[in-house]
Amino acid sequence: QSALTQPASVSGSPGQSITMSCTGTSSDVGSYNLVSWYQQHPGKAPKLIIYEGSKRPSGVSNRFSGSKSGNTASLTISGLQAEDEADYYCCSYAGPNTWVFGGGTKLTVL
Amino acid sequence: EVQLVQSGAEVKKPGESLKISCKGSGYRFTAYWIAWVRLMPGQGLEWMGIIYPGDSDTTYSPSFQGQVTVSTDNSISTTYLQWNSLKASDTAMYYCCRGSGIYPHAFDIWGQGTMVTVSS
Numbered sequence: 001q002s003a004l005t006q007p008a009s010v011s012g013s014p015g016q017s018i019t020m021s022c023t024g025t026s027s028d029v030g031s032y033n034l035v036s037w038y039q040q041h042p043g044k045a046p047k048l049i050i051y052e053g054s055k056r057p058s059g060v061s062n063r064f065s066g067s068k069s070g071n072t073a074s075l076t077i078s079g080l081q082a083e084d085e086a087d088y089y090c091c092s093y094a095g096p097n098t099w100v101f102g103g104g105t106k107l108t109v110l
Numbered sequence: 111e112v113q114l115v116q117s118g119a120e121v122k123k124p125g126e127s128l129k130i131s132c133k134g135s136g137y138r139f140t141a142y143w144i145a146w147v148r149l150m151p152g153q154g155l156e157w158m159g160i161i162y163p164g165d166s167d168t169t170y171s172p173s174f175q176g177q178v179t180v181s182t183d184n185s186i187s188t189t190y191l192q193w194n195s196l197k198a199s200d201t202a203m204y205y206c207c208r209g210s211g212i213y214p215h216a217f218d219i220w221g222q223g224t225m226v227t228v229s230s
Contacts, residue, residue, distance in 0.1 A: 001171060001172055003154065006154075032215075034214065034215040036215070036216035040155075046147075046155065046217075048210070048217060051213040051215070051216035052213070052216075055213070057213055089154060091216075091217075097160065097169040098157070098169055098171060099145070099160075100157055101147070101154060101155040102154060102155075103153070104154035104155065
């Protein structure tokens, strides 16, 4: 059960859109539409921002969107804001009753 | 308010034992899964294992099987993560998080984290 692969870093300017990827295998991302995404600011606990690949929990900005194709999930943040600067982690159900996280992507807002 | 409150930071020596806790409140504790997640310095999140307090059903990541023990005391709505013999490589922040009841297979409530430092 290997960690999902995420780019170490992405960056963008305020107002722009960025997309980050999360690549797994046919045993996790590819088998289930159960990828979630978490935002973590320094010194804080992670926060759920996307579940089931593309759905947003109540209260999460519609600037965050998710998608999946094959073994790769993606998170897009539109209209970048300074407050979006954080670490982002994907997580996939990997059955049975196990999950796997990605290594995380550090988003820098230029 | 639904929350998970974790025990405080710990400093231990290699070979010592440790049990950290995660107390749930504001919801029916026995009805939701609780997972444990590790964040090592400069690394990403790692899913360690999960327990269902209702029947103590527990599953571990292969990477952590045999290295830690997850347990629960429902009388005080608390889940535990335990080590019998710590190593320096166990130095990390540990989070507990709740399996969501409305967002399938996602973790919607997180504890504040417990920092564990293992050093001689």
